[in-house]
Amino acid sequence: MTLDINTLLAILAMAFATIFTRISGLVLIRHVQLDERWKTAIEAIPPAVLMAVIAPTAFATGWAETLACAATALAARRLPMLASVVGGVVTVALLRATGF
Structure with missing residues (x-):
């Protein structure tokens, strides 16, 4: 197996972009005053992303x-x-084990 320098640079660039985006969001949010409505909206983002990730599985696979x-x-x-993700994994494992 050989190491392609372009592939390595692409991976490093993507890693840097991901880390930079996450860190900059954490740094910038410290300087913003949020009211309760905005806090509630921001707290709703992770479950919404989770649903966007698992919804195709719910509609394209078995029971x-x-x-x-x-x-x-x-x-x-x-x-x-x-805990939600672990619960989903355990649920699908148990249902598959029982032949559902």
Whole structure:
């Protein structure tokens, strides 16, 4: 296997862009005063992104995956993001194990 310098540079550039975007968002948000309406809207972003990621799975696969996506969506309303994702993974694993 050989290392292509262009591929390596592309990967490094994408990593830098991702890190820069995340860090700059955290730094800039410290200097902005947000009212409750904006805070509520910002807190709704992670569950919305989660639903955007799992929705294609819910509609394009079998019943086990669809039910696990529904369980994940319900869990995301009350639980932290990581707990919701873990709950969805466990749900689909149990449903597949039972042959659903």
